[in-house]
Amino acid sequence: MHLVLNSFGASLRQENGLFSVSTAAGKQTIPPREVKSITVSRGARISSDAVLLAIEHEIDVLFVDKLGKPQGRVWSVKYGSVSDIRRAQLEFFYSPRAVEWVKELVVEKINNQVGMLFSLQVDADEVLRRKLAGAINSMEDYKRKVRSLEGETVPDIAPALRGWEGASSRRYFAAVGLCLPERFRFEGRSQHPATDWFNAMLNYGYGMLYGKVEGALIRAGIDPYVGIYHRDDYNRPALVFDVIERFRIWVDYVVIQLCQQEALNEDCFLQEEGRVWLQGLGKRIVIQSVNDYLAEVISFEGLERSRSEHIQRYAHRLAEHFVQQTKGKS
Structure with missing residues (x-):
């Protein structure tokens, strides 16, 4: 699954080792093993605990502009300079x-x-x-x-x-x-x-x-x-x-x-x-x-x-x- 936060006010937190997504439509929890990437648009929020959970499971966290173009990303230090x-x-x-x-x-x-x-x-x-x-x-x-x-x-x-x-x-x-x-x-x-x-x-x-x-x-x-x-x-x-x-x-x-x-x-x-x-x-x-x-x-x-x-x-x-x-x- 590719987790996309692209609605204003949407948030992603970590709860008991799971990703917890909150939007105007409600709340959902997702196991990290089911997530391949996380994309965060302007107006959405992600907690530091959720970021660390993503890093632990080698999940890309990508921040994008309104055109969907990457503006920044978080990745594990193991992908550092070779x-x-x-x-x-x-x-x-x-x-x-x-x-x-x-x-x-x-x-x-x-x-x-x-x-x-x-x-x-x-x-x-x-x-x-x-x-x-x-x-x-x-x-x-x-x-x-x-x-x-x-x-x-x-x-x-x-x-x-x-x-x-x-x-x-x-x-x-x-x-x-x-x-x-x-x-x-x-x-x-x-x-x-x-x-x-x-x-x-x-x-x-x-x-x-x-x-x-x-x-x-x-x-x-x-x-x-x-x-x-x-x-x-x-x-x-x-x-x-x-x-x-x-x-x-x-x-x-x-x-x-x-x-x-x-x-x-x-x-x-x-x-x-x-x-x-x-x-x-x-x-x-x-x-x-x-x-x-x-x-x-x-x-x-x-x-x-x-x-x-x-x-x-x-x-x-x-x-x-x-x-x-x-x-x-x-």
Whole structure:
């Protein structure tokens, strides 16, 4: 279970070794063994005893803003700095191997998006299929350009890479918008905040995914603030922005499905002066849908695991990759 405190006045305390949740709807006690993570939004409260109980049971405690984006977290000291991994992480950034890693990261992101457009073609009419095919062809061209890039270090190729990645993403989202019901359509990506329903849902889902990826990196002994592709300025977890690119498509799928099913209505959104946020029921629907999807067991890279477990497994493999590559191993 993912315990989410997102209503004003909600509180979480520890009682007799159990989590005690109090909301306007009543009180509930939950054994720690049933809780995988705790998310606390603005206006909710958590006691220090509840935090310590979470730490004891290795449960992530995440504090998020109204967009669902992580602002802080509490974790066990056992996830502290692992010197050999973090030293290798820094060395890897300046190596030629990082160039290939970043290129493959962007290629995989484009492949995922192309796969999504192919799936959307299935129920499309002939006119829409042609438009989707045009977007796919353009994205495949950008992918070829990414693969052709050469440089000694990541900063050598980063400007061109960002340009082509951005252009490919714009084609992707423009195509996705064509596949949605009228009231869920949008004019490109918008963030901080969104300007439409689709982007409000997507931003919140991505915020949830940021927290899960950051937690996975920390548990693997990796420094989430030392990025390889994204710049590690402004004290942001830059490596989270790198790694999340592999998994964004999972949130895309959930949000697209919710839009196509018209699962949310105007009561699910707060709209002010052209700005749009999820609220109340809208947050609950997106949170439940994303968590259910990430909990689903799938076959990925030869293993049957939940999507959340695949994220953690990738983080551990990335830590091993840093160490092996800096030792000159394949």
